[in-house]
Amino acid sequence: MAEETPAVQREERAAAEPPVPPASRDEVAELRRENEELLTRLKYLQAEFENYRKRAERDTETILKFAQETLLARLLPVLDELDAAVAKLDGRAGEGVRMVRGNLQKALQAAGLQEVPALGLPFDPYLMDCVQRVPDKGSREGVVKEVVRKGYRYHERVLRPAQVIVVNGGGEANG
Helix, strand or coil: CCCCCHHHHHHHHHHHCCCCCCCCHHHHHHHHHHHHHHHHHHHHHHHHHHHHHHHHHHHHHHHHHCCCHHHHHHHHHHHHHHHHHHHHCCHHHHHHHHHHHHHHHHHHHHCCEEEECCCCCECCCCCEEEEEEEECCCCCCCEEEEEEECEEEECCEEEECEEEEEEECCCCCEC
């Protein structure tokens, strides 16, 4: 069998395929327009998917960051009770309770819990609840005179606002 040249092979293929009528310029323009539309839609979908992926990643990070929030909120009354016990107990029993309270506080701080500072600071309604206003001529108005219940933050969120007594610059106490 003799070898055929590439030109002969092309002619044989062309003869085997039915002739395709040349496309009109309008059809070519229409196909190009459709091609551009599809490419544009693909780019939009790709951008939307990338935004979705980033948003889902941020949401997952937030969920993981605040996963312990409920548990910490449930442990705050235990911490309050240990504070009350430490204030009432003396001697060796008091030392043991102080040690347990200290260990619990260290563990909670390691998890991201922070006490809201309040005593002697100006009242901040985002971090504190005012439970009483008392007159005090010796202190500036609006300063926290006493902390009734400690407040706590978990990362940047207020987990529980501090309950405070605030100085009222006037003469009468309001409740």
